[in-house]
Amino acid sequence: MAQVIEVSDPGDPRLADFRDLSTADRRPDRPGGRGLVIAEGVVVVRRLLASPYPVRALLGVRRRIEAMAEDLDGIDAPAYVATAEVMAETVGFHLNRGVLASADRAPAPDPLELVERARTVAVLEGVGDHENLGALFRNAAALGVDAVLLAPGCSDPLYRRSVRVSMGHVLAVPFAPIEPWPDGVKWLRDSGFRVLALTPRADSVPLSDAVGPGERVAVLLGSEGPGLTDAAIDAADAAVRIPMAGGVDSLNVATAAAVAFYALNASSEGGS
Amino acid sequence: MAQVIEVSDPGDPRLADFRDLSTADRRPDRPGGRGLVIAEGVVVVRRLLASPYPVRALLGVRRRIEAMAEDLDGIDAPAYVATAEVMAETVGFHLNRGVLASADRAPAPDPLELVERARTVAVLEGVGDHENLGALFRNAAALGVDAVLLAPGCSDPLYRRSVRVSMGHVLAVPFAPIEPWPDGVKWLRDSGFRVLALTPRADSVPLSDAVGPGERVAVLLGSEGPGLTDAAIDAADAAVRIPMAGGVDSLNVATAAAVAFYALNASSEGGS
Structure with missing residues (x-):
């Protein structure tokens, strides 16, 4: 006590x-x-x-x-x-x-071990805004993401404001850096993950068409303005998009992540 | 000019x-x-x-x-x-x-006319936070919601901060009050909408099971803390939920709305 x-x-x-x-x-x-x-x-x-x-x-x-x-x-x-x-x-x-x-902080877990146990992984590139990062961890926790990997340009998830916006879920969802970048993506693919890059790029396919039942998925997410780098998108298995109504360019990154997490889990569970 | x-x-x-x-x-x-x-x-x-x-x-x-x-x-x-x-x-x-x-403001559109042309409608109850309201309109615009109906307890969507957080999309998605409440829900059902109440209540069914291809859907959304009133849930055709990982009680209301809008459109289009 x-x-x-x-x-x-x-x-x-x-x-x-x-x-x-x-x-x-x-x-x-x-x-x-x-x-x-x-x-x-x-x-x-x-x-x-x-x-x-x-x-x-x-x-x-x-x-x-x-x-x-x-x-x-x-x-x-x-x-x-x-x-x-x-x-x-x-x-x-x-x-x-x-x-x-x-x-106190704890040492970052070994990405290899983290991913070995995971079925759904989020990989963030350039998510520098502390509130978006916190909201994203909250959504990851709610929607069954097992681990978050941080590529270059991300903020510190344990910054006070991120912790608060995450409602503390950043303390529960394990995270680790992914290095080197974007070559680490190849390592994810070799570990059995289908790697999907979320991007509005013209060659992207709707999210719901990209995943089969039972597949382990890693979804790459970029920041709201610039989005993912071409190098990251090219390293993935496929580019996927959230179908959007005309004239609306994008969702907030944490919101887009929530939709993606939901859709990927629904698809990989073989539900409708 | x-x-x-x-x-x-x-x-x-x-x-x-x-x-x-x-x-x-x-x-x-x-x-x-x-x-x-x-x-x-x-x-x-x-x-x-x-x-x-x-x-x-x-x-x-x-x-x-x-x-x-x-x-x-x-x-x-x-x-x-x-x-x-x-x-x-x-x-x-x-x-x-x-x-x-x-x-200048414009007169609120007639809810009847608004809904006549709509396929997907969001109905908000008690969404009093201006930022959540703005974010919700942004998500509605991005994810194909045709109209928003405002039940009691909602803030003014045209408040400056809502307009900003919505990225201006609150100026494009038409909205009107729904009265009386919750009896107006019956009127929505009579107009051909399947009315779904989003709630973590025990008798709710997963979102993806609730909608058939081609159905017109109205989704009821409550505020983050108290959620929808029982009267609103009881007036709906069904209570639906977003399946969540253990220990995570809820998503932010605008985020939950985004997931629901995505899922409803995906289901009603008959996609997987």
Whole structure:
């Protein structure tokens, strides 16, 4: 059971993980960034506690920490209780959600092992927007994607805003870099995946025509503006598209991903 | 051709449509709100110019107004040219996109006529978040939804932020209120629609099993937290769900809508 500790001084050194989040956490992967995983709100903190990331500490108002008593069973990390004012002064802004948790990063899993167990994989190229990335992980978790591979140009999925937008699901869906790029695509194909590049390019075929029952599928997704690089599309088995009504160029990347994940699972299960 | 007029005084009364947008436009449907449609950025302004809404004026930096010369052909409204500084002072914040347009609202179309011509209809209940509403219209436009009906609790789709998030597609997809509610659902069924309520409720069936080839479909969508009311679900022909992986309670409402629109079109076209 986590030890519950009252704090009243925003300068308390034990709250260092949560200090000045709006600035110090801006780019945790950069020099000066602390590289911690930060979860905000009961739902996301619960998902952090259930994840493989080693929890370091919690900070919350009394009501929230008490509401999480069961979740804190078996957690070997301090839970700091403070007033909303002390919390706001510590983190640098007012928190609506009333509870935070910090964790260390974990080493990225081996892509080979990750993919071996997977049936549906998403491969992202150039998804640099933290909110799109978070939303995409939420959709991946909801729609049965087993692993996410990150090609060049993607943001850090563990950035605080991505974690929040993902509703914490980025802490549950395993991810790893894919290197080299795009030659790694060949390795996916050799591992038994049918690799589909989602693109509105003229030679693409409708998504629903591209997958047979039981096939293991990896879908390549690019960012909203430029889309996938030609090199990535050429490395795939086929270019696929979501049929769109005239005049509408594209969906948001996370939304397009959700449609693709749904369609691929429906097709590979042999449903209509 | 729109008349291009230089302005240098942020207080110029001809710029009244664009003044203090962040406050005056907050709730255009409320007293003090001016009820105008405001489009921001070249892409959205173009969609406004192509829409049925009567354009009142444009305001932009020279470069943007010049880039839109062709679009302004045949537009009978003034295009005011100003510096970025004058624009910022007029609207009350700095505009990255460099061009704005204003239009009057148009009377809501008759829901009967709207639905008569439609094959796929979205019916929204309690979608109060402007960004979700805008994203939902973008997805509706991309995925072949012919009309949107608004049940109680929905926000104003023509609010500035909805227009922006929709990428201007809210100006192209026709919408109207549906009244009374939920009795209006019966009227949809009598008009030849199969009415499906999207809900994770236990008695729901997978989306892909619910529609036959060629069927006209109306899909009921509720907001992310509370979802559809029981009264709305009970009024539908069937409750349907998007199959989700264990532990993930729901998708964002606009994302769920996109998956549903895709699945319904794929099913009703008889594709796999």
